[in-house]
Amino acid sequence: MPPISLDEPTGRYLSFAEREEIALLRVQEIGVREIARRIGRDAGTISRELRRNAATRSGKSVYRALVAQWKAQQAAKRPKTAKLAGDDRLREYVQERLAGGVRRPDGTIVTGPKVPAWKGLNKPHRQDRRWATAWSPEQISHRLHADFPDDESMRISHEAIYQALFIQGRGALKRELVTCLRTGRALRTPRARSQNKPQGHVTADVVLSERPAEAGDRAVPGHWEGDLIIGTGRSAIGTLVERSSRSILLVHLPRLEGWGENPPVKNGPSLGGYGAIAMNAALMTSMTQLPEQLRKTLTWDRGKELSGHAQFALETGTKVFFADPHSPWQRPTNENTNGLLRQYFPKGTDLSRWSSTDLEAVAMAINNRPRKTLGWRTPAEVFEEQLRSLQQPGVATTG
Structure with missing residues (x-):
């Protein structure tokens, strides 16, 4: 970078004349926003200038234009060691x-x-x-x-x-x-995302508007969001994420016997591993490992893979609800999680080769990373707190 000169005003940086004006107004105990209005600068610029470039040798912060100009010039020197x-x-x-x-x-x-x-x-x-x-x-x-x-x-x-x-x-x-990094790209460029979402038949009693109000409140654990991440060759992995703790479960969906050998049959069973029957079985295996109080509802996309949701709800006690068409923002936690999982399962790859042990390792990696939305705690830590609260005697739960 070429060296930056602050001797002459450029409009982008504060000039020495502006710093003198700030010092005079500050002596008169005029507020930051009023100073910004008078010299035509943003209030954040004035606040930052007073904080960074004030003189501190006397033991307290006093703003002097000459000292502030010298500090700004020292900070602007290039190159600077990272x-x-x-x-x-x-x-x-x-x-x-x-x-x-x-x-x-x-x-x-x-x-x-x-x-x-x-x-x-x-x-x-x-x-x-x-x-x-x-x-x-x-x-x-x-x-x-x-x-x-x-x-x-x-x-x-x-x-x-x-x-x-x-x-x-x-x-x-x-x-x-x-x-x-999650994106893995060498340049900082945005990535376009697909807008096409599959739909399936959904009855009026399982639409999102019928979901209990407490499911929208992340203070109550036990409400999940789910979807599939799709790979090549009709391969897929099921993803489940708990709304409160952001803890994830990955559902192993291996291909069924006969895939790649027999020609596809119209309206026949799906051999890719995520047909309605196979999906129900895999989801039940994953969900039944959880305590009953932590599997209250499941919100899914409108994909046909969960067309057997009534049987699933009957077997597990987990009520299933479907988001509106073309509305991925109604499952925000799951959509975000699927983006994180693409670091491990890139698009355009065969997802059927991953074993259940591999999926467990990936879930452990995600669940043990600190999250900003959790106050930089990990999903595993929050989920463990939920389990301990269920095990305490006398704790009331809503089933």
Whole structure:
């Protein structure tokens, strides 16, 4: 970057004349918003200027134009050493969270599926990416406050981590760690998402408007959202996520006997693994592992794979409701979770090759990552609290 000069006003940065005006108005005890109106700047700009560039040698914060101009010029000098490049301890922490292994409660490492080695290219759209814990930069940034509450040196913004990965010349982190990010892309570009959603026949008593009001309140556990992630060759994996704890269950849907050998039969059984009968059986296996109080409702997309929902509700006691057509925002937790899972199960790949053990390992990885919406706790921690509350004697539950 070329050096920035603050000697002459450019419009983007505060000039020395503006800083003198701020100092004079500040002496008169005029508020920040009024100062901003008088000099034609945003109130946030004035507030940041008073906080960053005030003189502090006397033991208290006093704004002086000359000192503020000198501080601004020092901060504008380039090139500047990246924080991760100059702090080995912080860099090791960030790299470990980006590429560290998943561990079971007893401390043993979950190896996970084997994937091809990274070759330095853009994300492989039709191959599996690196399997790792893969905390996001924002998760790492906020987790530092919990792990080092009294150490101000262990602080870094998520944007600084992204710049260390993506921007040439600020590469304090290993370049191949971009494959550990959820998107896996080497450039920061938006990704288009499909808008087509399958529909199925849904009766009036199982539409979303009939779902109990408590299901919309995340304070009450036991309400789930579900859907499929689809791969090539009619392969799929079922995803279930609990709305309160964001804990996920992955449903193994292996192909049935005869798939790929017999020609497809119109209106015949689906051999891909997610027909109505196979779907019901797999969902019941997953849901019945939970306590009855934690499987109250299930909100699904309008796919035909759950056309046997009445039998499923009868067997498990879990009431099934369907979102409105073309309305994925009515299942926001599941849609977000499916996006996270695409890090492990990329589009355009065969999902039938993953075993139930592999799916369990992936679910463990997601459930043990801190989430911003949970106050940087992990879904596993919140789910464990829910289980403990059910086991306490005398606790009232709503079935």
